[in-house]
Amino acid sequence: xxxxxxxxxxxxxxxxxxxxxxxxxxxxxxxxxxxxxxxxxxxxxxxxxxxxxxxxxxxxxxxxxxxxxxxxxxxxxxxxxxxxxxxxxxxxxxxxxxxxxxxxxxxxxxxxxxxxxxxxxxxxxxxxxxxxxxxxxxxxx
Numbered sequence: 001x002x003x004x005x006x007x008x009x010x011x012x013x014x015x016x017x018x019x020x021x022x023x024x025x026x027x028x029x030x031x032x033x034x035x036x037x038x039x040x041x042x043x044x045x046x047x048x049x050x051x052x053x054x055x056x057x058x059x060x061x062x063x064x065x066x067x068x069x070x071x072x073x074x075x076x077x078x079x080x081x082x083x084x085x086x087x088x089x090x091x092x093x094x095x096x097x098x099x100x101x102x103x104x105x106x107x108x109x110x111x112x113x114x115x116x117x118x119x120x121x122x123x124x125x126x127x128x129x130x131x132x133x134x135x136x137x138x139x140x141x
Contacts (some may be wrong), residue, residue, distance in 0.1 A: 039069070040098050050090065
């Protein structure tokens with residue numbers, strides 16, 4: 001029986017969220033929340049940032065980001081530095097431990113997904129490869 005586009009979109013949404021949730025469970029530090037890891041990953045990708053820039057990128061308020069940064073600093077994953085050009089500004093940067101946590105989490109997630117893909121047939125892997133291209137395209141629209 002043919003499914004409607006509405007049914008297909010619901011199934012795709014549910015499957016995407018379930019896979020994303022399963023991948024997010026693979027972390028180097030199981031105590032980190034998704035929000036905390038998102039900040040670490042963003043700093044790893046973009047480099048040091050101000051609290052305001054971090055809050056804007058993560059779509060949260062400055063006070064909320066300040067609490068997240070405080071927590072990550074207590075865990076030793078980030079440090080605050082005074083901006084050399086404007087001492088009133090605070091720059092947030094990853095520590096070596098923060099970098100290591102991001103790298104190890106990405107490796108752990110990749111390893112888990114690699115193991116899952118190995119259980120599929122070559123045709124199913126090709127289907128997923130094609131679907132990932134389509135999903136990437138949808139995400140950028």
